[in-house]
Structures are given as C-alpha cells and as structure tokens.
Amino acid sequence: MTYFSDCWERPDQAHADALYDTLSDALKERGGSPAQRARAQDNADAAFSVLDMWLRSGGELPAPRRPRPDPEGGGER
Numbered sequence: 001m002t003y004f005s006d007c008w009e010r011p012d013q014a015h016a017d018a019l020y021d022t023l024s025d026a027l028k029e030r031g032g033s034p035a036q037r038a039r040a041q042d043n044a045d046a047a048f049s050v051l052d053m054w055l056r057s058g059g060e061l062p063a064p065r066r067p068r069p070d071p072e073g074g075g076e077r
Helices: 011-028 034-056
Strands: none
Touching: 011 034
16 A cells, blocks of 8 residues: 555544555456456455445545646646
C-alpha cells in the first residue's frame, strides 16, 4: 500500500486512501489468459472487501485524488 506524506498527521485518511488505491490498481489489472483474468478479478474482489469492511466499521472515506500534472506540460490530466 502507498501512503501519502501526511499519513502521520491523518493516519485514518491515509489508510482509507491506500485502501482505495489498492482497489483502483486491482481493477486496472489485466491478464492475457483466463487464469490471469480470474486472479485479477479475485484481487479486485479482495481489495473491495477490505475497503468495504473499513467503511462499514466507521473508517474515514478516501479523499478525492488530486490531478497529476501532465509531464509534457499540457496541463492537468
């Protein structure tokens, strides 16, 4: 999991953001074979379950993502 630099000031928010990022990354996984696709789906399902448990137990909501600057100088993407 990736934690932001302010995780020591707001650990619950950083944890919520990390759970969301894990789910987002899992949903982006692709596989070439049926077994790889099934594993990607299982990973996404597990990540969703963890985020769901966190939220149902009263955990903080993930913060909206800040747009990253375009490395080619074309503004935000």
